[in-house]
Amino acid sequence: MKIRHAWNSFAPITERVAKTVALVAFALVALLRAANVSAEPLAEISGQSGSGVIADVTYGWSFSTGDLPIHVTELGIYDRFEDGLADSHEVGLWRVSDSALLTSTIVPASTAAPLIDGVRYAATTPVTLDPNADYVLGAYYPTSSDTMWTEATVTMNLDATFGTAKGSLAGNGFVLPTFGLNPTFAEGFFGPNLIGTAVPEPSTLALGGLGAIGLAGAWIRTRRTAHFRRSSKG
Numbered sequence: 001m002k003i004r005h006a007w008n009s010f011a012p013i014t015e016r017v018a019k020t021v022a023l024v025a026f027a028l029v030a031l032l033r034a035a036n037v038s039a040e041p042l043a044e045i046s047g048q049s050g051s052g053v054i055a056d057v058t059y060g061w062s063f064s065t066g067d068l069p070i071h072v073t074e075l076g077i078y079d080r081f082e083d084g085l086a087d088s089h090e091v092g093l094w095r096v097s098d099s100a101l102l103t104s105t106i107v108p109a110s111t112a113a114p115l116i117d118g119v120r121y122a123a124t125t126p127v128t129l130d131p132n133a134d135y136v137l138g139a140y141y142p143t144s145s146d147t148m149w150t151e152a153t154v155t156m157n158l159d160a161t162f163g164t165a166k167g168s169l170a171g172n173g174f175v176l177p178t179f180g181l182n183p184t185f186a187e188g189f190f191g192p193n194l195i196g197t198a199v200p201e202p203s204t205l206a207l208g209g210l211g212a213i214g215l216a217g218a219w220i221r222t223r224r225t226a227h228f229r230r231s232s233k234g
Contacts, residue, residue, distance in 0.1 A: 039073065039197045041117060042137075043162070044155040045190050050080045051150035053141045057170050058177045059148060059189040060138035062096065062163030063156070066198075070129040070158050074195040076121035077107045077139045078148050084111040085120060086145030090174045091192045093127065096134035099176055103127040107139075119193045128199070136166055139192035140174040148191035158198040165189045 042063065053059060075091040085107065092104035105124035107113050113120035129135060139148075154162050166177035167189065 039195055040157050041076075041119065042070075042156065042158055042160060042194045042196060043190065044117070044157065045149050045152045046155070047151075047153040050147045051189075052147055053144050053191075054170050055144045056142060056173065058138045058140045058168040058172075058175055059191045060136055060166045060177045061189060061192075062134060062136045062166055064134050064161045064163060065129050065131050066159030066161065067131050068159045068198040068200065069131050070160065070196045071126065071199050072103065072129060072194050072196040073123065073126050074121040075103070075105050075107070075124045075137075076113070076116070076119040076193045076195070077146070078118060078191050078193070079115060079120050080118075080147045080149075082115055082118060085109045085113075087142050089142075089146070089191075090140045091122075091124075092138050092140075092174065092176075093124075093194065094136045094138065094176045095129075096136060101176070102129075102135075104174075116195075121193075121195055129196075134163070136163075136176060136178075137192040137194060138166065138168075138174075138177045141191070146191075148189050150189060152190055154190070158196055 072093060075093065077085065077089045077091055079085055086109060088109045089107045090104055091107055093102050094100060095102055103124045103126070105122045107120055107122045111120075113122050156162050164180055167179050168175050168177045169179070
């Protein structure tokens with residue numbers, strides 16, 4: 001009779017188990033979403049001055065990622081007076097190790113692209129950058145109508161580190177800028193920028209999820225054992 005009573009009273013436990021599983025699932029979803037809520041510009045620029053450019057040159061700068069991958073979704077270019085770009089500009093992101101162009105986009109002329117902190121951005125094919133690797137951002141200037149930031153103070157976000165200013169030879173179009181430039185501009189030619197998110201490694205998310213499930217399982221076992229003991233005594 002006591003055993004039957006214990007089994008008949010098992011329903012409240014199954015209800016609590018269902019609630020616990022739901023809470024664990026909610027926690028896992030929140031953990032996964034947390035990797036995508038902090039998109040921000042890679043570089044924040046201050047104390048800058050405007051500089052003219054040579055036509056038909058790709059200008060940019062190098063950077064290194066830290067211990068976290070960076071998920072890139074937008075590329076942009078500086079609009080000095082925030083009144084619209086004179087030209088459309090192709091902006092790209094290259095990996096240094098093999099000179100591969102990972103993603104690129106066209107930022108349209110005028111005010112068509114949204115403006116964030118002086119930079120107009122356009123969506124690009126998303127790409128995730130490896131941790132502890134070197135990359136170059138470059139923007140192509142078909143004419144000298146638009147300018148860029150020089151001699152600026154840069155604050156890097158997304159666990160990345162600034163490298164140096166880069167440029168290409170004139171007349172080669174949109175290419176990887178590989179040449180270091182005048183030391184006066186060592187702080188970088190900040191025409192291009194990007195928006196991205198520093199994301200945890202999948203293994204980190206998996207470990208967090210397994211930990212949550214393990215804790216929930218231990219709690220369920222403890223509650224079930226205590227319930228059966230009380231039912232048997234009754």
